[in-house]
Amino acid sequence: MxxxxxxxxxxxxxxxxxxxxxxxxxxxxxxxxxxxxxxxxxxxxxxxxxxxxxxxxxxxxxxxxxxxxxxxxxxxxxxxxxxxxxxxxxxxxxxxxxxxxxxxxxxxxxxxxxxxxxxxxxxxxxxxxxxxxxxxxxxxxxxxxxxxxxxxxxxxxxxxxxxxxxLVLGVGSLSLSLLTVLKALLMIVALLILARLLTQSATRGLQGNEDMSPSMRVLAVKAVQVAVYSFVVITGIRALGFDLTGLALLSGAVGVGIGFGLQKVVSNLVSGIIILLDRSIKPGDVISLGDTFGWIDSLGARYVSVVTRDGKEYLIPNEDLITSQVVNWSYTNKFVRLDIHFGASYGDNPHKVRAVAVTAAKKVSRVLSSPNPPVCHVTGFGDSSIDYILRFWITDPSDGLTNIKGNVFLALWDAFEENGISIPFPQREVRHLNDPARAGTDSAEGG
Structure with a gap:
């Protein structure tokens, strides 16, 4: 033979x-x-x-x-x-x-x-x-x-x-030819291109779905991306001829080893999923966390992007949003109440001051006249003035809080000028104990 x-x-x-x-x-x-x-x-x-x-x-x-x-x-x-x-x-x-x-x-x-x-x-x-x-x-x-x-x-x-x-390359008991490697690389490149097109199409479709909340849209987009790219990775590994059973055992052993070093990363990932599921924070919300005040630009797998009024972008870890106290100015609705404290002279009628203050606040464009109109109350009698608080509502906190307060203060100033209402300031009388003129006067009075 x-x-x-x-x-x-x-x-x-x-x-x-x-x-x-x-x-x-x-x-x-x-x-x-x-x-x-x-x-x-x-x-x-x-x-x-x-x-x-x-x-x-x-x-x-x-x-x-x-x-x-x-x-x-x-x-x-x-x-x-x-x-x-x-x-x-x-x-x-x-x-x-x-x-x-x-x-x-x-x-x-x-x-x-x-x-x-x-x-x-x-x-x-x-x-x-x-x-x-x-x-x-x-x-x-x-x-x-x-x-x-x-x-x-x-x-x-x-x-x-x-x-x-x-051209054969030996990896343990596995032999890979250069042709096999090139075919696998071409397959991975083609799958990556297809995966990118699919994820972009899915993202556009999900973001345009008005029946889903913004947080659920982000969660659905992330799920599609993870599923598609995981399929690409697994297919590429199989195309190279690797046994995925052994790889699963190896990944389990390695996962236990590196899990302790990635506690924060895993915590942030889980926190991000929780945030998306409970919909406590969503893109477009205005939040305050410590000294950071801004609106949510995007939700990531590890962090949340918060853009402030001065153009700074803070990347806040998801874990901080779960464990810390967060003020969400637009959680259930976008109605936000702002308070302004001011004082007026004792010589001005408090009823007139309150009416002028409310009318002035209503003239500012961003201040709501309904359903919650501005109100003004007397809060106390101070040393130099009667103290008032002016409360008003807005629906656009993302446009800034300091600027709307400044506009209301300017409106109060103009209205008080027109109506003859004065804003007093504290006055103090200072006496020197070693003043010779004062000492002589005291002696004469004593004699």
């Missing part, structure tokens, strides 16, 4: 590839129709470059005049203008190839057909790759597709794949 010959090794594949490369070089250098086809291709490249110089400015001006076009179509025209030379070359190569195929032997237009195929493949890949937003993924996808199309057009794909499959 004859034994099967052993598969070719790395050296044999290298020799085969070098021989094919040498044959290609000799084919181009040997006079005849093959060399003529190379010259025709070079002439088409020069013609395409010349046409690009002549028409690039016209295409740019024509695109700028398309006022009613959507943005995606304008971006597509910009990409076409950047690749005008490749468009001209592909069109010219296909025309020459089809004409020569009809009027002469097919072998005399073979190289021109390869050049036309390569140019078309490069164009399609370049245009489709623009849909990938991530620059690194776009470059990996573009170069990988270009290399594959080039090897396929030159009919050396099978030998290249066999060569890559002969």
């Amino acid at each position: 004859e034994e099967n010959p052993p598969p070719p090794g790395l050296a044999e594949h290298l020799v085969a590839l070098l021989n094919e490369g040498r044959d290609l070089v000799q084919m181009f250098l040997t006079p005849g129709w093959r060399q003529n086809q190379v010259l025709i291709v070079l002439g088409l490249i020069a013609l395409a470059w010349l046409l690009r110089l002549l028409t690039s400015a016209w295409v740019q001006d024509w695109t700028r005049d398309r006022d009613g076009w959507p943005k995606w179509r304008l971006r597509m025209m910009v990409q076409i203008r950047h690749r005008l030379g490749l468009f001209y070359f592909a069109a010219g190569a296909w025309v020459v190839y089809l004409v020569m195929k009809q009027v002469t032997w097919p072998s005399r237009s073979y190289l021109i057909g390869i050049a036309a195929t390569l140019a078309t493949a490069w164009l399609v890949i370049a245009m489709l790759s623009r849909f990938v937003q991530n620059r690194t993924l776009r470059r990996l996808l573009t170069w990988g597709a270009w290399i594959y199309a080039t090897l396929y057009a030159l009919e050396v794909l099978d030998n290249t794949l066999a060569f890559l499959d002969s």
Whole structure:
């Protein structure tokens, strides 16, 4: 019984590839129709470059005049203008190839057909790759597709794949060929692109769902992202040939070891889920936590982004929002009551002062007149003035509290000026005990 010959090794594949490369070089250098086809291709490249110089400015001006076009179509025209030379070359190569195929032997237009195929493949890949937003993924996808199309057009794909499959890397009892690794990487890149498109589409759909609360929308978006990207990771690991059973045992052992070092991280993650479920805080709410006052910009897995009126963005850990006292100014509704303390002279009628203060507050744009109109009460009789408190309501705390109080104070000032109401200030009489004039007066009174 004859034994099967052993598969070719790395050296044999290298020799085969070098021989094919040498044959290609000799084919181009040997006079005849093959060399003529190379010259025709070079002439088409020069013609395409010349046409690009002549028409690039016209295409740019024509695109700028398309006022009613959507943005995606304008971006597509910009990409076409950047690749005008490749468009001209592909069109010219296909025309020459089809004409020569009809009027002469097919072998005399073979190289021109390869050049036309390569140019078309490069164009399609370049245009489709623009849909990938991530620059690194776009470059990996573009170069990988270009290399594959080039090897396929030159009919050396099978030998290249066999060569890559002969490069084996041993990882314990597992043997991985370079071809397997490349296939897995390409699969992961394709799945990442698909996952990004799916998560973006799901995010837009969930955020536009008015039947869900803002916190539930964020939770649903996070759940979709975790599910999709977990599927990508597991699929990539399986594509490399790893046994997920052993990986589960290893992850369990490692998880116990690192769990103690990641207590805060896990606490913040769990706190974030609790915040999303109980809907105590949601994007757009105005909160106060310690000295931080601002509105919720976004809810993250580990922290909450709070933007203050001065443009600062605080990243507050989720655990702090669970364990600390948080003032949510817009938890059930956006009605917020503000208090202003002021004083008026004893010579001014308190009834008139209260009426003037209420009328002045109502004239400020952000102050509500209904259902909770401003009120003013007497709070006490001070040393220099009668003390009052003015209470009013607003519905837009995210627009600031200090500025609305300042506007109300200015309205009170103007109203008091118009109605002759004075705002007293404390006055004190200071006496020096060692004053000679005072001492003489005291002596005379005593005598």
